[in-house]
Amino acid sequence: MILLQVAQIARLFGADVLFQNIQMEIDSHARIGLVGRNGAGKSTLLKIIAGLEEPDRGTISKNKQATLSYLAQDTGLISDKTVWEEMLDAFSSVRKMEARMREVELAISQISPSDSNYARLLKEYDQLQHEFAEKNGYGYENEIRSVLHGFQFDASFYDKAIATLSGGQKTRLALAKLLLQKPDILILDEPTNHLDIPTLSWLESYLQGYSGALLIVSHDRYFLDKVVNEVYEISRHKMRHYKGNYSRYLTMKAEQLTSEMKAYEKQQDQIAKLEDFVARNLVRASTTKRAQSRRKQLEKMDRLDRPQGDEKSAHFLFAIEKPSGNIVLQVEDGAIGYDAQHVLAEPIQLDIRKTEAVALVGPNGIGKSTLLKSIIHQLPFIRGKEQLGTNVTIGYYDQGQADLHSNKTILQELWDEHPTTPEVEIRNVLGGFLFSGQDVEKTIPLLSGGEKARVALAKLAMNQENFLILDEPTNHLDIDNKEVLENALIDYEGTLLFVSHDRYFINRVATKVVELSENGTRVYLGDYDYYLEKKQEERELQALLQDEQEEEVNPSAGKQSFQLSKEQQKQLRQARRKVEQIENQLAKLEDDIANYQTQMADPDILDDHVQLQKLNQQLEEAQEAQMTLLEEWEQESLILESLEE
Template identity: 55%
Template sequence: MIILQAQGVARSFNGLDLFTGINLAVQTGARVGLVGPNGIGKTTLLEILAGINPPDAGHVTTSKNLSLGYLAQDSGLTGDNTVFNEMLTVFAPVMALETRMHDLEKQLTHDASAAVLAQYDQVQHDFTEQNGYGYRAEIRGVLHGFHFDDTTYDKPIHTLSGGERSRLALAKLLLERHDLIILDEPTNHLDIDTLTWLEGYLRGYPGAILTVSHDQYFLDHVVTEVYELGPTQAVHYTTNYTGYKKQKAENLALEWKAYEKQQEEIAKLQDFIDKNIVRASTTKQAQARRKQLEKMPRLARPAGREKTVHFQFTPATTSGNEVLQVRGATVGYEAAKPMAGPIDFAVNKGDRIAIIGPNGVGKSTLLKSILGQIPFLKGSARFGTGVTTGYYDQDQHQLHWNKTVLAEIWDEHPTMLEKDVRAALAAFLFDAEDITKTVADLSGGQKARLELTKLSLMHDNFLVLDEPTNHLDINSKEVLEEALADFSGTVLFVSHDRYFINSLATSIVALAPTGSTTYLGDWDYYQEKLAETTAEAAADAPAAEAAPAVAATAYSQSKEAQRNHRKLEREVAKWEAELTRLEEAAAAVQTDMAAPAALTDYVKMQELQAKLDAITAATNEAETAWEQAAEALEELES
């Protein structure tokens, strides 16, 4: 069933079309990725689909009563509420049921009428159906997935960092369980562990998902459909990101083949016309060919061979086989608070080594310590013979904010001809207007491309890269992957981009506070080794493995005991209330039997006696039930 549909949607700015004629559909439970180059309008389209802004043309329809949640790029929660209490607001209806249920439990102690019992049963049923007994555990699970432990639960949201507030906004949206969630770059501010957790959570999410992301690995593991947004259409592919790339390349190759074949035919016809139109003996044939050419439906020139970053890294010299040795290193800013250590690994010529680890473990600090910008707390790094090092700084501190783009390059390479500087910048998509801008006025992606331009012109044989894919769109990232794969030198890089790691890394150095571990393979190999290590640990330490299971069983048993305790308390209260009612009823009948009119009315006395006998029998049954419930409650409490 289609729950959201866009038909002929368009948006323009200052009279210029951003996109037109966009058709898109989201089915129940779908997993849809929206891709396209930077500036094509992906965020703008998401805002239209989410109902935040209307389209300039076309329309968006949704199914009746659709619950839709939207997460804007780099958005975050604000306010004075604490972390946990903010998550509780999602479950306000469940909490209201919980309050009502407890109120009814109290009421049952003095009014166990059928009406009250019916109300209680319905409220308890609704409470259970809405995960009333597990919503707090659900909150804790999602918060834990986003690296919020119980020490953060009472923190006011306004005291959190921007990245933490962004993660919290996503956590809240997931807990809201909408029929459709629209996510604009949800992987921003997430480390690899959190990304892995999020992918697993989204795969099991009951609603539909529409997302924009520059994280190809995330798209591969979450989406099953891809829409590629272009200026005049959104092309639909029923596959993940890697499948989309393959299908697109195949389709593009066929389009170019057909286009080039037609161009050859057009050239032949035109050549025949030009040679024969003025000759009396062949003019009729030339005219016929001209009509044929005029009637020919022309194929549009396929896109995809222009406006693409294209560059290479070319080392001016060759290093020795041993490029870098890191031994016994500990990194950090204070000896009393080391970030990670001891760290040991070797880099040899031709290696592409990825450094990974959780946020805050010191990955960037390690690179700066290797380069001598920050001293090691312990240990050392030693470069081999003939190594020349180029560094990409994710914070872009190597750029000069007050210089123009042209001056940023030319000042470091004053002997280059201006046309060569412009050509180098053009390879990274800087046009004539861009190169006159100051660096401070560039976008994040443009700054990243400018730093890569500088790096490519240094011709070093050892590249040390700190998060080089940050701010790059997917196309630019893929060009960077190809350039580094073709690089004849050596690469050491920090990245959280698993697709990039998988495409490039020949080995991985995993950092942890306790030190480093080297894995001789790409990201998928690293994941396999982690799984093997976990399985071996489970086999070698059954007692240690049993502990979490015992804890989980104990927790489950504790919850069951609490439910039984509450149930027995209600049973005792119900029968106590029933006994009180029966006693009052018996007293009323006995009063009627003592009345003078009843004493002289045999028939009336028989009726009252029968009524009293029934009450007595009911009292005996109620006393038996009360005794059983009371004994069970006493045993549970002992």
């Protein structure tokens, strides 16, 4: 069922067009990712769809019964209530129903079955009970606890006033409340900002099972791959639709560009031949008529525009002035924190060698940025110390861009640190980071987060150090510029140590993952996916060891547990196969639905009412089957989730 339609939407700023002719459909189980460059108009479009802004042209049609909620990026929850009280508000209708049930129960207990109101009260109570159960009335408090736990809020936060919490905590609570409210259409603008990797993984799993429709703007490609199954791209004022997750979108986009380029080149070749024939034969009596025919053919031809590839991206490299020795950094038995009584993590062991790319991961607040600052001497180690290797020179990227000067222009920011470098070379470097012409005269305070990030990276590139320490380098960068940064770091001949929550980025760049916890560091010799595999193996091994310990204490219980485990494994395999079968059937139905819709848009079929009616019937049957399968998929997914816990 279609919940919302966007038709021919446009946003104009005087004569300038931000976007136009925007079309979109959101059905009841949509999983849509909206992508595009910073400044392309993604957030503006979300606000228009959410009804917060009016379009300059076009219309938004929403199902009157459908509920819609929108969360802007970095929006914190503003409330004078406690965390628990605010989350309970998400179930206000359920709690009113619960209160009415208590009233009816009391009324029933106080009157005789022969009373004329008795039957009416019983009927009302049955209806209330049924609706209360459907809306998870008996389990909503557990649901609140589950969602708060997913966002890293334990019971100690429940009674805290929201006004006393940090900005990041308020942002997570705003998203938590929206998830608990379960609107039919949930619109999220950069929901992954400020979430650590464990929270991101939990949110992905939650959204995969979300009952309503999702429309999401995110620069987190790993997140998009896990959550969405269709992508709308805003580029050059227009929008295109692609079926599949983010990786599939990239493949389809490349294939589409190749196909369009071939069609364009083929037509250009045809035009050249026709024009050549006309030029050679128009004045010759024997071939004039054929030349005139070719000229008419040229005049009537619907000429294709040359396909435009990707919009202009940054292009840069990180060079090194001189190589380091083989040993780059060693830390033995390190401890980091605020003071000896408040240690965040220890013992920290690091052994980083030349050309390694080391990703430092761990939950928010564990001290990842603190460790980087201890290595570069901005903060002291509480215990232990770092030892740099021969000829090691450090370049540091601060996620807050604290090293940028607020009173300087972009050009001055680089030139003051490299006064002997000719201005033209500085401008060439800045051009590689998309600052050209008068852009370089902008002062730092006037820049957006993405522009400040590019200035900081430009400074880093100019310094040519052989050991780069990067704290969240992809923050504020759009997807295209993230990919440019990734490629530059992959080609970098020096050594990398970086903190990032961008798992796609870690996968592409890292050769080693170091996990930081309160118990110190653990090393995993591979990318992020390898790290996940090893963590899963560790959990399974831990569970096996626990079973063995239980068996030693109680052999009969151990044998019983083993048999139960075998049965659970069998059920788990069956559940996974069932879910996979349903997903395959859904994929085929999606292709069929897209095919029917394409055929129905064909001008020839639009004039053939019999064929159009037949296709419409097939489309409705496919959509009905899709709805049935989606309900079955949700049920089986819940079973699978319970077995995997």
